[in-house]
Amino acid sequence: MPFLTRRALLGAAASLPLAAPARAAWPDRPLRIVSGFAPGGLNDIVSRAMAQALGPVLGQPVVVENRAGAGGSLGATAAARAAPDGSTLWMGIVDTQAINPNSYRGLQYDPERDFAPISLVAHFPFGVVVGPSQPQLRDFEGMIAAARAAPGQFTFASWGVASTSHLAMERILRAKGVEMLHVPFTSQAPAMQAIMAGQVDAMALPAGGAESLTRDGRTRCVAVIAQRPLDILPGAPPVNTLGVDLESGLWKAIYAPARTPPEILARLNAAVREAMQAPAFVEVVRQQGAVPQPSTPEELAALGRRERLAWGEVVRATGAFVD
Template identity: 85%
Template sequence: MPLFTRRSLLGAAASLPLATPALAAYPDRPLRIISGFAPGGLNDIVSRAMAQALTPVLGQPVVVENRAGAGGGVGATAAARSAPDGYTLWMGIVDTQAINPSSYRNLQYDPERDFAPISLVAHFPFGVVVGPSQPQIRDFEAMIAAARAAPGKLTFASWGVASTSHLAMERILRGRGVEMLHVPFTSQAPAMQAIMSGQIDCMAMPAGGAETLTRDGRTRCVAVIAQRPLDILPGAPPVASFGVDLTSGLWKAIYAPAKTPPAVLERINAAVREAMKAPSFIEVVRQQGAVPEPSTPEELAALGRRERQAWGAVVQATGAMVN
């Protein structure tokens, strides 16, 4: 019978692949995706589609928790302060990860320090819509002409001061030398309702929302903020064709709290990439005029750095600050 010494047993154990008990068991309970905006808007729609697609990949239920307020800052702060164990994910957007650091004077989180990037989800283009309150405005140039004829009289909605919907519209109006009155709402859904009801005249919003509002013809999409025309908004030309240098829309990405173990982050990245292949998820994103764009954590981190610099300059130029 062979004799096993303590040294030989230790040597044999050292030669075996290292196993991480936490990762081997992960996940062993439900996960949550925190969305920083109210139900009914694009962030909620995409978060729920991601949760549905992730559930079979991870073998555990994934639920969405809406924590609206402060331009997504309430949800971002809650996500940043969650346990870094891989069971809380954050659906960050360009507003929360790139704009808020420049526009909020007392931000309660740091998008670079407090989050571990996992993967980009997609870039979502915008449409510029005019509601039933202005039936005579049929196209982009007519909207600009109406604004020029009555400075500050026409109104435009957004889902918050210094949000992408606010800054995109400001860029368009400033690019053409006209003014409108900005009316901020707490999230996308009530802003859309105000457009439909005729309370507010215009809004720059995600293309999927614009398509929903324009189905009956009472609300019209006069332009898109995109590199090229969009299939879901036929007949709406890019704002670049009117001399407005703006093609950026809204991007969304998955993050975890900082200090989440690297092995868990790798597992989540792989799961998110797999989830984005699900036909149900692809269809939801397609309905918003976009396509899934999985990335590495490093690519997402680089995107965040570039966007913070770019949008910081826009905030400074427009003076769109929040106390």
């Protein structure tokens, strides 16, 4: 057997191909959920509940980053441009994924091209509330009669032009043939504050927010936009029993930036589905009049396509375009 010198051994080792560096197991850093709306509203509440439930499943902290503005579009643009490495998630809603692409001219993101769907979270029904500025109004027909008696003077709030809260009220008003003055706010929380302060007369908003507004009795929920009565808003009839054929609510879903590796997306779908079973998360969703609704990425993608078509018709009918 020939004798190999130390120099020969080193030379042979140097000629071997370099081994690929070991890839760190994902996730290897904290994650963030980007919310396109300010703290205090439903999107913030659900995002934080998801972050708290998802962290233990993934073994990494998950934080919420609020990037409010332009009906959620600023946050959506930021999330779409984030590195597709699994460290950034996006809490998309029907506004950002289906309405804004129809209503906002010059939108800086494409909901289908720029996001990878992970899972639906839930559908949240709406309630219609009348605030303390109209103490004499006790029911839905009273609200409609008051608006008809003073066209354009009865006001309603929303969290932005062409938002679900705006378009839901517009569809009710069109069905009843009345006019109200729309007063848009930057997000749900300041709109609710304006209702409580008597600065605005009415609003359509998620049922959990409607319930919180009505606790002191000064603000009344006169109807729910749902197919059945809601336990958290007892006594409020569904609008489809009041001559308005409408079911409108707010769905929320988890996305990642496009080009996120398939193996990470699969892990995220499984983790999100597990997180939605956490009792604390289930309770938060229940308090908003809903139940968790996990889905496959394919089911979420199909929902987005259907909703963009449906809300496009509503935007064109109401002329709710935003420059």
